[in-house]
Amino acid sequence: MKKATGRSITIRDVARAASVSVGTVSRSLNAPDSVRPATLSKVRSAIEALGFRPDSRAQIMRRRHTMTVGFVVDDIGNPLHAATFKAVSAVMRERGFSPYLVNTSGGADNEAAAIDMLQHGRADGVIMTINSEQDPGTLKRLAELRIPSVLLDRAIPLDIDAVLTDHAIGMRQATDYLIGLGHRRIALITGGRDIRPGRERVRGFVEAFQKHGLDVPADLIRAQSLSADYGFREASTLLQREKPTAIIAAGNRILVGVLRVIQQNRVSIPGDVSLIACDQTDLALLYPGPITLIDRDIEEIGRTAAHLLLERLASSEERPAQRISLPTRLILGGSCAPVTA
Amino acid sequence: MKKATGRSITIRDVARAASVSVGTVSRSLNAPDSVRPATLSKVRSAIEALGFRPDSRAQIMRRRHTMTVGFVVDDIGNPLHAATFKAVSAVMRERGFSPYLVNTSGGADNEAAAIDMLQHGRADGVIMTINSEQDPGTLKRLAELRIPSVLLDRAIPLDIDAVLTDHAIGMRQATDYLIGLGHRRIALITGGRDIRPGRERVRGFVEAFQKHGLDVPADLIRAQSLSADYGFREASTLLQREKPTAIIAAGNRILVGVLRVIQQNRVSIPGDVSLIACDQTDLALLYPGPITLIDRDIEEIGRTAAHLLLERLASSEERPAQRISLPTRLILGGSCAPVTA
DNA sequence: ACTATGGTTGGAAACGTTTCGAAAACGAGG
DNA sequence: CCTCGTTTTCGAAACGTTTCCAACCATAGT
Numbered sequence: 001m002k003k004a005t006g007r008s009i010t011i012r013d014v015a016r017a018a019s020v021s022v023g024t025v026s027r028s029l030n031a032p033d034s035v036r037p038a039t040l041s042k043v044r045s046a047i048e049a050l051g052f053r054p055d056s057r058a059q060i061m062r063r064r065h066t067m068t069v070g071f072v073v074d075d076i077g078n079p080l081h082a083a084t085f086k087a088v089s090a091v092m093r094e095r096g097f098s099p100y101l102v103n104t105s106g107g108a109d110n111e112a113a114a115i116d117m118l119q120h121g122r123a124d125g126v127i128m129t130i131n132s133e134q135d136p137g138t139l140k141r142l143a144e145l146r147i148p149s150v151l152l153d154r155a156i157p158l159d160i161d162a163v164l165t166d167h168a169i170g171m172r173q174a175t176d177y178l179i180g181l182g183h184r185r186i187a188l189i190t191g192g193r194d195i196r197p198g199r200e201r202v203r204g205f206v207e208a209f210q211k212h213g214l215d216v217p218a219d220l221i222r223a224q225s226l227s228a229d230y231g232f233r234e235a236s237t238l239l240q241r242e243k244p245t246a247i248i249a250a251g252n253r254i255l256v257g258v259l260r261v262i263q264q265n266r267v268s269i270p271g272d273v274s275l276i277a278c279d280q281t282d283l284a285l286l287y288p289g290p291i292t293l294i295d296r297d298i299e300e301i302g303r304t305a306a307h308l309l310l311e312r313l314a315s316s317e318e319r320p321a322q323r324i325s326l327p328t329r330l331i332l333g334g335s336c337a338p339v340t341a
Numbered sequence: 342m343k344k345a346t347g348r349s350i351t352i353r354d355v356a357r358a359a360s361v362s363v364g365t366v367s368r369s370l371n372a373p374d375s376v377r378p379a380t381l382s383k384v385r386s387a388i389e390a391l392g393f394r395p396d397s398r399a400q401i402m403r404r405r406h407t408m409t410v411g412f413v414v415d416d417i418g419n420p421l422h423a424a425t426f427k428a429v430s431a432v433m434r435e436r437g438f439s440p441y442l443v444n445t446s447g448g449a450d451n452e453a454a455a456i457d458m459l460q461h462g463r464a465d466g467v468i469m470t471i472n473s474e475q476d477p478g479t480l481k482r483l484a485e486l487r488i489p490s491v492l493l494d495r496a497i498p499l500d501i502d503a504v505l506t507d508h509a510i511g512m513r514q515a516t517d518y519l520i521g522l523g524h525r526r527i528a529l530i531t532g533g534r535d536i537r538p539g540r541e542r543v544r545g546f547v548e549a550f551q552k553h554g555l556d557v558p559a560d561l562i563r564a565q566s567l568s569a570d571y572g573f574r575e576a577s578t579l580l581q582r583e584k585p586t587a588i589i590a591a592g593n594r595i596l597v598g599v600l601r602v603i604q605q606n607r608v609s610i611p612g613d614v615s616l617i618a619c620d621q622t623d624l625a626l627l628y629p630g631p632i633t634l635i636d637r638d639i640e641e642i643g644r645t646a647a648h649l650l651l652e653r654l655a656s657s658e659e660r661p662a663q664r665i666s667l668p669t670r671l672i673l674g675g676s677c678a679p680v681t682a
Numbered sequence: 683a684c685t686a687t688g689g690t691t692g693g694a695a696a697c698g699t700t701t702c703g704a705a706a707a708c709g710a711g712g
Numbered sequence: 713c714c715t716c717g718t719t720t721t722c723g724a725a726a727c728g729t730t731t732c733c734a735a736c737c738a739t740a741g742t
Contacts, residue, residue, distance in 0.1 A: 057462035121398035
């Protein structure tokens, strides 16, 4: 249990102790087969004796890669991001990479900073969910990104790999289902149209009504933010004034807000209003009973992103960006009922 | 939008372009005041023209620090860890550090690997929740850790800073409250005694009974794992066989499992059984109504850990490890009722 | 005995930055 | 015009590895 001594032991110290050259020590570490057993054991015991551990700063500097990949999200409090990261981590670790996560707390500045920090030698690749899809600064930075990257659920006009979810189709299905139950006044609460999931969900929602030749309840569409607060606010005013017969809480944080309103006002689900959520979170699965939801396979999203990145990492040859789109599926819970009126 | 060219631009290229020395370029970057305005602008425009960006690999190698701190957890799917990390991040970022998170998925091996990777030059400091509190290998590695570190909610016989929660007191209070309501057959489900929170919670639970001169319902104590599955299993058998009048689900993942049982078996809360949870998660706040819970200030835990680490980071002088203990408080929800019998 | 041959080893260069001592440039005071 | 003290700049060394090339050493083949 020695104190942290000033200078640390270098490969040179080991070389001297084992009376071999630095090159040999290095090779003993990285290609043990290329050094004679006798020499190897001399080196090994010197390493042991001195307690030498290679300085990864220097290693990273010399070999031009870090064997780490970054995962950038706006809010790790979102269980979806956490699950995705875990899936990514599993694949990456298996292939010898150390994955780590950076939380930007949203904000174009923070996202830019995160990209910057990863940019030059902190990570070999990056998987990210960028919120400032439109921010010119961010876009520029992404364009100039020199390491392989994969975007999650975002589509930007750049040559970058992406793993997407078919939100439009999923939403159309869900809306369709509600319409089939006789609902017409269906409210949709979701994220802003400036970011892909919001845009696509609104599109699917609208398409479902159009397919049936029905008027789109445009006044019931609230698409501005994925936050719990937004969900709370919009659900409050909707339930108070517009009285929809069904609500689609499209975003797992939004669901938290919506459920808060439902709980506070003792709204009965599905008695007073039908409810559809997105993604299997603890809350959606457990609430009073399981909520009907638009689900997707988060694990697969993570794995797909990881593999996409690994491909790029492996072969340095250029190839056009890939966009892989994964489906959703509707899981029926107990939160929807036919309209009685 | 230039293609990734083979060799990248170095400080030497800039020096040549601006016809100054490398030293001057370096100083223009790091201490602009020490270079004449005329020279500075020459250098700046050369940098601009060439699109030079310093290679942080080399910077890290040269200056001996990375300005990053690692945050190690076993499961980032746990909302508590996520919240703690966010709090840590906020403080650290403010002070110029880039925090990042590593998920070990539990397992002594993975934890050891994470520590190893941070160890040498990946991070300047580390905040962690180590599950293998007893694992000799892990312990050894922690003892040899050469960078400042803070342990969260873990106490090991080593000279390491730690931020702890007063689980025992919190649990004693909660148990006390239930006893006051007339409960005697109180079940406790929590993590293993080999890890601090489990150990302390059991202690507090036992103390509460002893204080009242009551027999401890030892058969109702289930302390082995903090997982949702464990919560589910134990709640199932408890409700089926032992019929407690109250359950304390001490651990937010455990709560998920317990609620699953409650939902599936249509157990009425607090009609059939009273329930106390730990920590303000979405689920605990919203379930059917807010659950009575043993709460703690996660933000403060994160901030405290961050500050502890910053202190060590700032002054390199040795000082004995600090252990800071933070309180819990009981928040009354609607999940507890007096026993009627 | 002498030369190929193939596996090992030594030593130095390189990676891109920061830093340090010395040299140069500058401005002011005599 | 010279000297002195301050700023500013130069150039090289250093950080701890990896990697490359040349040198070395056996052994086997002739």
